[in-house]
Amino acid sequence: MADPQFRPRALLDRFNIEVISTTDPATSDLGHHAKLRADGLGERVLPTFRPDRLAYLDRPTWRADVAELAKVSGIDTTTYDGFLDALRSRRAAFVEAGARATDHGHLLADTTPMEVSAARELYSRILGGAEASETEVAAFAAHMLYQMAAMSCEDGLVMQIHPGVLRDHNSAIWKTYGSDKGYDIPVQTEFTRALRPMLDRFGTDPRFRVILFTVDETSYSRELAPIAATYPSVRLGAPWWFLDSPEGMRRFREFAVETAGFYNTSGFVDDTRAYASIPARHDLFRRVDAGYLARLVLEHRLSMDEAVETAVDLTYNLPKESYPRP
Amino acid sequence: MADPQFRPRALLDRFNIEVISTTDPATSDLGHHAKLRADGLGERVLPTFRPDRLAYLDRPTWRADVAELAKVSGIDTTTYDGFLDALRSRRAAFVEAGARATDHGHLLADTTPMEVSAARELYSRILGGAEASETEVAAFAAHMLYQMAAMSCEDGLVMQIHPGVLRDHNSAIWKTYGSDKGYDIPVQTEFTRALRPMLDRFGTDPRFRVILFTVDETSYSRELAPIAATYPSVRLGAPWWFLDSPEGMRRFREFAVETAGFYNTSGFVDDTRAYASIPARHDLFRRVDAGYLARLVLEHRLSMDEAVETAVDLTYNLPKESYPRP
Amino acid sequence: MADPQFRPRALLDRFNIEVISTTDPATSDLGHHAKLRADGLGERVLPTFRPDRLAYLDRPTWRADVAELAKVSGIDTTTYDGFLDALRSRRAAFVEAGARATDHGHLLADTTPMEVSAARELYSRILGGAEASETEVAAFAAHMLYQMAAMSCEDGLVMQIHPGVLRDHNSAIWKTYGSDKGYDIPVQTEFTRALRPMLDRFGTDPRFRVILFTVDETSYSRELAPIAATYPSVRLGAPWWFLDSPEGMRRFREFAVETAGFYNTSGFVDDTRAYASIPARHDLFRRVDAGYLARLVLEHRLSMDEAVETAVDLTYNLPKESYPRP
Numbered sequence: 001m002a003d004p005q006f007r008p009r010a011l012l013d014r015f016n017i018e019v020i021s022t023t024d025p026a027t028s029d030l031g032h033h034a035k036l037r038a039d040g041l042g043e044r045v046l047p048t049f050r051p052d053r054l055a056y057l058d059r060p061t062w063r064a065d066v067a068e069l070a071k072v073s074g075i076d077t078t079t080y081d082g083f084l085d086a087l088r089s090r091r092a093a094f095v096e097a098g099a100r101a102t103d104h105g106h107l108l109a110d111t112t113p114m115e116v117s118a119a120r121e122l123y124s125r126i127l128g129g130a131e132a133s134e135t136e137v138a139a140f141a142a143h144m145l146y147q148m149a150a151m152s153c154e155d156g157l158v159m160q161i162h163p164g165v166l167r168d169h170n171s172a173i174w175k176t177y178g179s180d181k182g183y184d185i186p187v188q189t190e191f192t193r194a195l196r197p198m199l200d201r202f203g204t205d206p207r208f209r210v211i212l213f214t215v216d217e218t219s220y221s222r223e224l225a226p227i228a229a230t231y232p233s234v235r236l237g238a239p240w241w242f243l244d245s246p247e248g249m250r251r252f253r254e255f256a257v258e259t260a261g262f263y264n265t266s267g268f269v270d271d272t273r274a275y276a277s278i279p280a281r282h283d284l285f286r287r288v289d290a291g292y293l294a295r296l297v298l299e300h301r302l303s304m305d306e307a308v309e310t311a312v313d314l315t316y317n318l319p320k321e322s323y324p325r326p
Numbered sequence: 327m328a329d330p331q332f333r334p335r336a337l338l339d340r341f342n343i344e345v346i347s348t349t350d351p352a353t354s355d356l357g358h359h360a361k362l363r364a365d366g367l368g369e370r371v372l373p374t375f376r377p378d379r380l381a382y383l384d385r386p387t388w389r390a391d392v393a394e395l396a397k398v399s400g401i402d403t404t405t406y407d408g409f410l411d412a413l414r415s416r417r418a419a420f421v422e423a424g425a426r427a428t429d430h431g432h433l434l435a436d437t438t439p440m441e442v443s444a445a446r447e448l449y450s451r452i453l454g455g456a457e458a459s460e461t462e463v464a465a466f467a468a469h470m471l472y473q474m475a476a477m478s479c480e481d482g483l484v485m486q487i488h489p490g491v492l493r494d495h496n497s498a499i500w501k502t503y504g505s506d507k508g509y510d511i512p513v514q515t516e517f518t519r520a521l522r523p524m525l526d527r528f529g530t531d532p533r534f535r536v537i538l539f540t541v542d543e544t545s546y547s548r549e550l551a552p553i554a555a556t557y558p559s560v561r562l563g564a565p566w567w568f569l570d571s572p573e574g575m576r577r578f579r580e581f582a583v584e585t586a587g588f589y590n591t592s593g594f595v596d597d598t599r600a601y602a603s604i605p606a607r608h609d610l611f612r613r614v615d616a617g618y619l620a621r622l623v624l625e626h627r628l629s630m631d632e633a634v635e636t637a638v639d640l641t642y643n644l645p646k647e648s649y650p651r652p
Numbered sequence: 653m654a655d656p657q658f659r660p661r662a663l664l665d666r667f668n669i670e671v672i673s674t675t676d677p678a679t680s681d682l683g684h685h686a687k688l689r690a691d692g693l694g695e696r697v698l699p700t701f702r703p704d705r706l707a708y709l710d711r712p713t714w715r716a717d718v719a720e721l722a723k724v725s726g727i728d729t730t731t732y733d734g735f736l737d738a739l740r741s742r743r744a745a746f747v748e749a750g751a752r753a754t755d756h757g758h759l760l761a762d763t764t765p766m767e768v769s770a771a772r773e774l775y776s777r778i779l780g781g782a783e784a785s786e787t788e789v790a791a792f793a794a795h796m797l798y799q800m801a802a803m804s805c806e807d808g809l810v811m812q813i814h815p816g817v818l819r820d821h822n823s824a825i826w827k828t829y830g831s832d833k834g835y836d837i838p839v840q841t842e843f844t845r846a847l848r849p850m851l852d853r854f855g856t857d858p859r860f861r862v863i864l865f866t867v868d869e870t871s872y873s874r875e876l877a878p879i880a881a882t883y884p885s886v887r888l889g890a891p892w893w894f895l896d897s898p899e900g901m902r903r904f905r906e907f908a909v910e911t912a913g914f915y916n917t918s919g920f921v922d923d924t925r926a927y928a929s930i931p932a933r934h935d936l937f938r939r940v941d942a943g944y945l946a947r948l949v950l951e952h953r954l955s956m957d958e959a960v961e962t963a964v965d966l967t968y969n970l971p972k973e974s975y976p977r978p
Contacts, residue, residue: 166844169882171852182882185844186874192492192511200497218544218870222512226568230495230508242878245910246953258571301572518818518837526823544870548838552894556821556834584897627898 008275012044015279019044019320023103026051026090027068033097042098049094049102049157051087055144057122057132066127080123084147091155100323101158101211102148109163109191109212110142111149111198119143142194149198152208156326159210162240164189186215186242191223203231211266211322213237217251225259235322236265238285244271249288257292262310267318282315289314334601338370341605345370345646349429352377352416353394359423368424375420375428375483377413381470383448383458392453406449410473417481426649427484427537428474435489435517436468437475437524445469468520475524478534482652485536488566490515512541512568517549529557537592537648539563543577551585561648562591564611570597575614583618588636593644608641615640660927664696667931671696671972675755678703678742679720685749694750701746701754701809703739707796709774709784718779732775736799743807752975753810753863754800761815761843762794763801763850771795794846801850804860808978811862814892816841838867838894843875855883863918863974865889869903877911887974888917890937896923901940909944914962919970934967941966 004010012020024030024047036045053065070077073086073093091102114122122140126132132140145161152159168174170183191212202208210233212224217239228234238244239252256265268285270278293307302310330336338346350356350373362371379391396403399419401412417428440448448466452458458466471487478485494500496509517538528534536559538550543565554560564570565578582591594611596604619633628636656662664672676682676699688697705717722729725745727738743754766774774792778784784792797813804811820826822835843864854860862885864876869891880886890896891904908917920937922930945959954962 166848169844169848169851170855172856185878185882187844188842188870188874190514192495192513196492196495199495203496204498216874218514218874221568221574222514222542222544226511230511242873242911246951247906247910248873251906254573254577258573259568299572516840518821518839522818522821525821529822530824544840547894547900548840548868548870552837556837580899580903584899585894625898 009041011275012041017044017278019046021046021048021100023048023050024094025065026054026087027065027072029072030093030097037097046098046100047094048160049091049099050104051102051144051148052105054083054087055104055106055141056137057126057140058134058137063127078127080120083123087147088151088154091151091157095155095157095326099157100325101160102152103160103162104145104148105162105165106141106145107163107166107187108138108142109145109161109189109194110138111145111195112139112142113146113197114139114143146198146201149202149208149210152210153202153205154207156207156324158323159208160213160237161210162213162237163194164214164216165241189214189216189219191219191227195227199227199231199234203233205233208233209235209322209324211235211237211269213240213271215241215243217243217248217255220252220255221259225256228256228260228264234264236260238266238268238270240271244281246284246288249285250292253289253292262314263318265314265318266322267314267316269319269322286311286315335367337601338367343370343604345372347372347374347426349374349376350420351391352380352413353391353398355398356419356423363423372424372426373420374486375417375425376430377428377470377474378431380409380413381430381432381467382463383452383466384460384463389453404453406446409449413473414477414480417477417483421481421483421652425483426651427486428478429486429488430471430474431488431491432467432471433489433492433513434464434468435471435487435515435520436464437471437521438465438468439472439523440465440469472524472527475528475534475536478536479528479531480533482533482650484649485534486539486563487536488539488563489520490540490542491567515540515542515545517545517553521553525553525557525560529559531559534559535561535648535650537561537563537595539566539597541567541569543569543574543581546578546581547585551582554582554586554590560590562586564592564594564596566597570607572610572614575611576618579615579618588640589644591640591644592648593640593642595645595648612637612641661693663927664693669696669930671698673698673700673752675700675702676746677717678706678739679717679724681724682745682749689749698750698752699746700812701743701751702756703754703796703800704757706735706739707756707758707793708789709778709792710786710789715779730779732772735775739799740803740806743803743809747807747809747978751809752977753812754804755812755814756797756800757814757817758793758797759815759818759839760790760794761797761813761841761846762790763797763847764791764794765798765849766791766795798850798853801854801860801862804862805854805857806859808859808976810975811860812865812889813862814865814889815846816866816868817893841866841868841871843871843879847879851879851883851886855885857885860885861887861974861976863887863889863921865892865923867893867895869895869900869907872904872907873911877908880908880912880916886916888912890918890920890922892923896933898936898940901937902944905941905944914966915970917966917970918974919966919968921971921974938963938967 022045026049030047033047036042053059053061054069056062066077066083069086069090073089075086075089076082077086122136149159164186165184166187167184168179169185173181173183212234214224224236228236236256239248243252268282270281272278272281290311293302293311296302297304297307352375356373359373362368379385379387380395382388392403392409395412399412399415401415402408403412448462475485490512491510492513493510494505495511499507499509538560540550550562554562562582565574569578594608596607598604598607616637619628619637622628623630623633678701682699685699688694705711705713706721708714718729718735721738725738725741727741728734729738774788801811816838817836818839819836820831821837825833825835864886866876876888880888888908891900895904920934922933924930924933942963945954945963948954949956949959
């Protein structure tokens with residue numbers, strides 16, 4: 001690690017990484033990104049807007065985060081309307097810093113909006129110190145997904161939804177070591193009804209783009225591929241987390257492509273905390289995709305020319321095109 | 327299209343179609359089928375009895391359809407008992423016109439019957455102008471599936487159930503263009519508990535035959551294959567809609583056959599609005615089945631003789647035998 | 653059958669069976685096992701503790717079984733605490749008779765414990781002749797799974813959970829012929845939330861071992877493999893019942909191994925009532941596993957040496973090591 005050629009910026013070149021994105025809380029002042037930009041990396045290392053902690057009323061830090069949001073945005077967040085304005089303002093700051101997307105790690109895919117009056121009342125009540133019920137927490141989280149979709153139509157940030165993981169499954173591990181220690185287990189995830197309010201309102205809006213990820217592969221052929229085939233705004237993200245593996249990647253193509261098509265998928269968008277694993281992961285995905293395309297050629301379902309063109313698009317063009325500059 | 331060899335009846339010969347079925351509302355007077363019979367096509371183009379619009383109390387046309395049913399059957403439908411009699415009478419007219427089957431496109435597979443008194447009360451109340459609650463709509467639809475099964479035991483029509491599609495997912499498309507415009511998305515479908523009332527009552531009745539279709543392939547190995555293996559009245563239909571594709575067809579065999587057996591499946595029963603696609607679709611299904619059978623031969627799980635016999639049966643004998651003349 | 657070489661004990665040698673286990677109700681006096689031990693087969697034919705009939709308050713025999721439990725254990729079971737003591741005592745008798753495991757065939761995987769006071773009250777009320785509601789039946793069954801996990805930590809019996817089968821689907825068959833006549837149909841099974849109370853309390857306890865079986869293969873990659881990969885106490889059992897077939901076994905490896913690893917699975921543990929089928933079943937499983945391992949070698953994902961070592965472990969070492977002597 002002392003060797004300069006293993007420093008993170010050197011590896012950007014060595015790994016041939018054109019663009020990499022961090023995920024940053026909505027309350028981030030994006031100071032690190034400002035420094036990167038000053039160093040000439042502003043087009044290469046981009047932030048991603050992640051407002052989850054503000055969307056879940058039961059997070060222990062929720063009130064502190066709401067206060068932090070006011071501070072970083074300079075907008076009063078003591079009302080629900082101010083809260084939305086502050087989020088809008090931070091999204092604009094992210095866009096200004098080069099962000100292409102937002103990211104939403106919700107338990108459920110529900111996007112049902114609340115009545116504005118109910119959202120205002122709930123927001124004020126919880127900010128005032130009351131405890132939100134489980135139902136209220138879920139309703140507000142769903143409402144926030146809907147609001148984020150609405151804002152994506154305004155500012156052009158691509159929306160990414162990663163639902164269906166029950167976090168901190170083991171309370172002793174969580175109490176001792178904190179979150180993200182491996183005790184996160186997927187649950188069955190419903191998309192067809194859950195996404196309907198959002199897609200009914202924004203799904204055919206040419207300004208909207210949403211990329212759906214899942215760790216419940218049973219939804220590929222039943223829900224996600226039909227949704228992606230139908231709504232022009234929807235793309236399917238690459239196999240994620242537990243499914244980001246040779247068999248998982250192969251099944252993704254087998255289950256999703258016949259209905260969704262290759263071109264309603266995002267191509268391989270890596271999602272890892274292990275920086276040094278990036279080249280190997282892309283190499284694996286390309287091999288699995290090449291294997292799948294080769295089978296289609298052997299079975300006379302694609303011509304060789306079509307397969308080669310598709311391989312290049314899945315590897316390079318589609319990921320790039322899936323996340324346009326706002 | 328001006329060329330006589332491309333007229334629909336000419337294509338019947340060119341495509342080598344022995345039998346084709348339309349789906350017709352329960353209220354149809356079957357006039358087109360009478361004309362076909364007069365023209366000598368009465369054995370070749372058959373009607374199928376589809377009562378869905380009468381089974382869903384919330385369809386905007388429900389009361390008009392009930393009135394139409396009275397008109398076409400000549401039976402008073404102002405009471406629930408008259409309604410059932412009129413349905414029975416139309417089924418007899420369909421049988422007379424050559425029908426082999428009924429078809430039911432319900433959201434849920436639920437077949438729980440209502441108490442007769444409750445069904446009478448609900449029917450009269452809604453016919454009188456009241457609006458049915460969501461629960462009542464679902465309960466009556468389930469009740470009607472049970473009633474249709476009962477009538478199938480009486481008149482010998484094969485029952486086909488196609489559950490699990492949420493129709494008109496996008497309200498703007500539906501308001502502008504109407505139904506069946508591509509915005510139909512599958513939902514997870516439960517069969518084991520849902521079909522129990524019907525199968526408990528009619529499932530071992532030698533007069534009963536039901537063919538189950540799904541767009542939720544997770545139910546193949548878990549629910550549908552065990553049910554088809556157990557109940558002599560049940561057959562599994564061919565892969566349907568989004569699953570009517572090379573990978574989908576192959577998975578159907580891999581997931582269902584080990585438990586259900588080939589001979590508890592219907593063979594390839596095509597379901598398309600694209601008349602000209604029929605030969606290609608049958609060709610594809612035969613190729614996929616042949617590929618699956620070839621693998622079983624290579625793995626010494628079937629002999630070549632058995633595979634060839636099975637291939638012929640899946641292609642021709644099983645579909646024909648699955649829909650006996652009532 | 654008259655030929656002595658076809659007698660059950662002769663077949664133990666001919667089939668090269670090192671260890672076989674019966675499942676025995678908690679109320680068994682284990683007399684047959686005492687006789688086997690006296691005949692020198694005490695290390696080879698082992699009992700397994702199966703308390704299901706005592707865990708389901710709605711079984712017609714529940715009160716009789718509770719009385720039988722008192723008789724065989726010599727412990728008063730008229731109170732809930734005595735009931736638990738009697739179960740503990742029978743488990744000790746099973747351990748003494750060579751048992752390695754308990755077996756639990758619940759409808760749901762739920763392991764939520766009741767408050768002790770509520771469990772006492774419910775137990776006394778039902779024993780006194782009241783009828784348990786469906787909710788109470790389910791709550792007590794879940795509570796008993798939790799209690800059995802607690803006792804496994806104390807006495808070292810490996811816990812086996814086989815959930816998700818709706819028994820006696822057809823009431824006429826059940827009334828005429830009784831249970832276990834083929835009319836048992838799987839239902840969708842949730843594990844992540846259901847197992848959480850048990851795993852949260854005992855999942856990282858080094859004294860605890862639980863082996864999970866399913867007939868709902870949709871849970872392999874979504875829930876079971878992540879759980880087995882995370883909790884050191886958990887192993888995945890071999891494909892069970894409808895999934896105990898060539899395609900089912902292959903899919904088990906494809907869906908589960910990338911996340912769970914081979915060494916968090918139990919290896920092939922056969923579960924059959926057909927004694928004479930045992931050699932063929934093991935042979936099949938070995939062939940399917942060998943085929944899967946061969947593919948990994950061909951794809952350069954395992955070396956040949958690793959594959960051979962894994963094959964031996966899956967066949968012999970893992971099943972043996974999965975069920976240690978308490």
